[in-house]
Amino acid sequence: MDQSINLLIADDHALIREGLRKILSIEPRINVVGEVADGQQAVEFCTRNQVDIVLMDINMPVMNGIEACRRIKEIKPNIGIIALTIHDQDEYLFELIKYGISGYVLKDVHPDQLIQTIYGVARGESFIPPAMTARVLAEFSRLTSGDHHERKHQALTDREIEVLKQVAKGQSNKAIAKALYISEKTVKNHLTSIFNKIGVEDRTQAALYAIKEKLVDL
Missing domain, CATH: 1.10.10.10 (Winged helix-like DNA-binding domain superfamily/Winged helix DNA-binding domain)
Structure with a gap:
């Protein structure tokens, strides 16, 4: 049997956390090990516990998801982080890519797609929505262009x-x-x-x- 995936849900909305837990609880390989309401709690939880993947909201109080991603990857670089957000905005995605995010999905994603993204990240894969790839590549190209490139x-x-x-x-x-x-x-x-x-x-x-x-x- 494949190894289980220890997953942390980080979102400041209790209703969303509960909904995600219910969706993921039907998957035998996904083990929701905790829920937190802000980025600081996410960093502290990952520091103290065995976590494989974090479902990370971007806009949270105390510490946002981008900063939490940066700190978690510094402490435990092997943790996979999937941003779960309502924002289809380039700056969020590009900042998260710089800090080593593994996946980026919008909150209107179909549950089956979210589950497959989790399994993919657990296998070491990455996921960026196809609709956003071209825009991210354009920004990536701009930042790496110049006389010294x-x-x-x-x-x-x-x-x-x-x-x-x-x-x-x-x-x-x-x-x-x-x-x-x-x-x-x-x-x-x-x-x-x-x-x-x-x-x-x-x-x-x-x-x-x-x-x-x-x-x-x-």
């Missing part, structure tokens, strides 16, 4: 480019290993090298880089 992927080996393309397609380490006939450990080693060479910190940033540099089609 160079095609860093030219330093990648052929195998590393193959791995990067798979990451950009949203494939997990297990799926990449199977597709390329290598071990998951080798995939992880390639990813470490790729991140260092192209100057990114996580899979989402690497995927955006690959798409921007036209290493893979949208």
Whole structure:
């Protein structure tokens, strides 16, 4: 049986927290280990407890979800964070990507899509709504353009480019290993090298880089 996923719900609305708990409680692999009402509580909970994924609201009192994301990733970088928000705004998404978010979904998302996003993030995948990808790529391109910008992927080996393309397609380490006939450990080693060479910190940033540099089609 697949390992269970310890999930924390962070939202300042009790009704939303209760609704999310009811939706997720029917999934045998998802274990809701706690609920908090602000970003500071989310940081403190993740510091004290074993958490795999946080469903994080953006606008919360005391500390907002963006700052909470930054602090949690500093303390426990392996925790996956999914922003759950009513805001379809570029600045929120881009800030969260910089801090290592794994997923971004709007609060009108279908429950099945939310559950599949949680499972995907647990597998090491990332999710950005397709409708927002082009706008984020435009901003990413703007910030990385200029006289000193160079095609860093030219330093990648052929195998590393193959791995990067798979990451950009949203494939997990297990799926990449199977597709390329290598071990998951080798995939992880390639990813470490790729991140260092192209100057990114996580899979989402690497995927955006690959798409921007036209290493893979949208």
